[in-house]
Amino acid sequence: MDSTEQLIKDGGQYLMPTYARYPVAPVRGQGMRVWDPEGREYLDFVAGVAVNILGHCHPKVVAAIQDQAARLIHISNYYQIEPQVRLARLLAERTFADQVFFCNSGAEAVEASLKLARRHMKAARGKGRHQFIATHNSFHGRTLATLTATGQPKFWEGYDPLAPGFVHVPYGDLLAVEQAVTEETAAVLVEPIQGEGGVVIPPPDYLSGLRALCDRHGILLILDEVQTGMGRTGRLFAHEHAGIAPDRRAVAKGLGGGAAIGALLAKREIAQSFGPGSHGSTFGGNPLACAAGAAVLQVIDEEHLLERCQKMGTYFLQQIQRLRRFPFVKEIRGLGLLIGVELSVPGKPVVEACLREGILINVASDRVLRFMPPLIVGEGEINRLVETLERVLSGIS
Numbered sequence: 001m002d003s004t005e006q007l008i009k010d011g012g013q014y015l016m017p018t019y020a021r022y023p024v025a026p027v028r029g030q031g032m033r034v035w036d037p038e039g040r041e042y043l044d045f046v047a048g049v050a051v052n053i054l055g056h057c058h059p060k061v062v063a064a065i066q067d068q069a070a071r072l073i074h075i076s077n078y079y080q081i082e083p084q085v086r087l088a089r090l091l092a093e094r095t096f097a098d099q100v101f102f103c104n105s106g107a108e109a110v111e112a113s114l115k116l117a118r119r120h121m122k123a124a125r126g127k128g129r130h131q132f133i134a135t136h137n138s139f140h141g142r143t144l145a146t147l148t149a150t151g152q153p154k155f156w157e158g159y160d161p162l163a164p165g166f167v168h169v170p171y172g173d174l175l176a177v178e179q180a181v182t183e184e185t186a187a188v189l190v191e192p193i194q195g196e197g198g199v200v201i202p203p204p205d206y207l208s209g210l211r212a213l214c215d216r217h218g219i220l221l222i223l224d225e226v227q228t229g230m231g232r233t234g235r236l237f238a239h240e241h242a243g244i245a246p247d248r249r250a251v252a253k254g255l256g257g258g259a260a261i262g263a264l265l266a267k268r269e270i271a272q273s274f275g276p277g278s279h280g281s282t283f284g285g286n287p288l289a290c291a292a293g294a295a296v297l298q299v300i301d302e303e304h305l306l307e308r309c310q311k312m313g314t315y316f317l318q319q320i321q322r323l324r325r326f327p328f329v330k331e332i333r334g335l336g337l338l339i340g341v342e343l344s345v346p347g348k349p350v351v352e353a354c355l356r357e358g359i360l361i362n363v364a365s366d367r368v369l370r371f372m373p374p375l376i377v378g379e380g381e382i383n384r385l386v387e388t389l390e391r392v393l394s395g396i397s
């Protein structure tokens, strides 16, 4: 196997420069830990950016993928795909949704939800309802439409003209949404918590207020649960905390436990606006990813991981309060195991110092340390992280 040094060198030569990668090359993972080619161990509080929801290589996910790979890796959506039907049934049984469209990523799931919204509004209301209200500081993906929906101009640089039909309003502000609704509005698109935007939690009545507003105006509510879904916040989906159901929801990241998969979930009357040929994806809903997804849902149930997430999330949030003694720690916030520590100084040096201490953490929006460990994280690992952070932050003036 190539060394870390060789991988860094060849990666620089052969890969397009879309990521500022850290000089770490994990080649093996188990649970909360990963190892590089030289055998150095790292504790992983990034979990593939909220993807490895059960930790690395959970035995049941590995077995499901191995078993499926030995039987059927790919078959076209021209045919019935057994693991796809099984996963759709599991999702429908556990959520507000009746029907599912499978794709391969978060951006594709949001893109599909935007397309379905326009198609549904056209069918239900006639011409003209094509506009989306999204929020400042949001993140919805990198396709041209989801990039336009993303309310962070730094991601737009060099890509104009952007897709038409989007307006942005401040996050958490119901009045601003109300004022932005016009005769052309098709849907409101929001994250229940802004993840990439820096773990921003809206006021408690925001989602229920949006639900009521959308109902009043006859427009759709689309929730982007790509980062908050699959148990991350202690409920299978974050909107459940608000006691509401969206009209559709985009899911990805944790759904496959590491396998690439995205999904759009919707109620039947809306889902039926997609007809044969109206949308599709060659790899969407492929047997391998769906077998992994079904195993993930099974493990979440069997190992009571939603309860564990609530318990560990509370413990994590309590312990991490110790960082408040540092004057440059502005705010600590989170729900379940999506936790952010906002600094008044750049977070990258903290991430780099943690790397040297053998811990992977992440920074969002430049100044928010973001923690998204697998739902299997334990108190010992949380203690080690907090102790390391205290040591690292002590070295920052």
Ligand SMILES: Cc1ncc(COP(=O)(O)O)c(C=O)c1O
Pocket (backbone or CB within 6 Å): 049, 104, 105, 106, 107, 108, 110, 139, 140, 141, 142, 191, 195, 196, 224, 225, 226, 227, 228, 252, 253
């Ligand atoms: C809320 C949200 N939506 C969409 C996406 C895009 O997902 P993907 O990178 O799988 O396309 C992300 C990725 O971070 C996300 O956090």
